[in-house]
Amino acid sequence: MKSHRNPHTESQQEEWRKRNKTVLTYIAAAGVGMIGLSYAAVPLYRLYCQARLGGTAVAGHDAEKVESMTPVKDRILKITFNADVHAGLQWNFRPQQSEVYVSPGETALAFYKAKNPTDKPVIGISTYNVVPFEAGQYFNKIQCFCFEEQRLNPNEEVDMPVFFYIDPEFDEDPRMARVDTITLSYTFFEAKEGQKLPLPGYS
């Protein structure tokens, strides 16, 4: 007996098979493409970050450097201090010295003072600025009171220290040759519950 194969069915099946093959090929190609993209994503993202944020994240300043650096004794820099409070914060905040003379490579201590004259506890949080702008990269804070919530009880007054140094490489930068004054400005804001200031990667 002849097979009940319908010639139309046969060509139809062939067509289906061809179509399936094409579809499968496309799917396979897409799959390979996606795997490739996920591999490429890493260097691409790095490039993007460099373009947008101006350089890869600097991995903090070494404790090694602080230990081994020697002060550049023949270069003296005047560091002046500014204090500001944002309008909403009722603290009295001021530097305890108007200036300090340091050499690059020498660790130095400076104090601010903050008082909460109100009868309620107030939480503040601060950020800082360095002028001139280009000197800021050489200004390293070992420890200070910034970027973390600081709570002052009613009528409390505290000393707030800043422990810092100017990178000795400052002395070798030709752009800094005429710079002999660096100004450090701190600004305190009131920290409300759950409010987050856009602060640099510091929890």
Place this chain on the structure above:
Amino acid sequence: MSTAMNFGNKAFKPRAPDKGAFPLDHFGECKNFKDKYMNCLRENSYENSMCREQSKQYLECRMDRQLMTKEPLQKLGFKDLLDEDSRNTTETES
């Protein structure tokens, strides 16, 4: 002083401190050392290099009272003072 607004990409980027924030000295436990340091500064025209012993003592005070993580002082840039101290002690011992 917010020149940051005018610089576009070149805005000043504050960096977090290397060792984090000092806990507040709510009880003024190290106030005496702070006062000694400030007096030293006033007497020496605010030259930091003349008052390093006092700043070292202030930080030691903080470390003793859990107001700062204990660290070898060399790591805080006081190697020269420690070398001097050890030289003085060996001199008196000999």
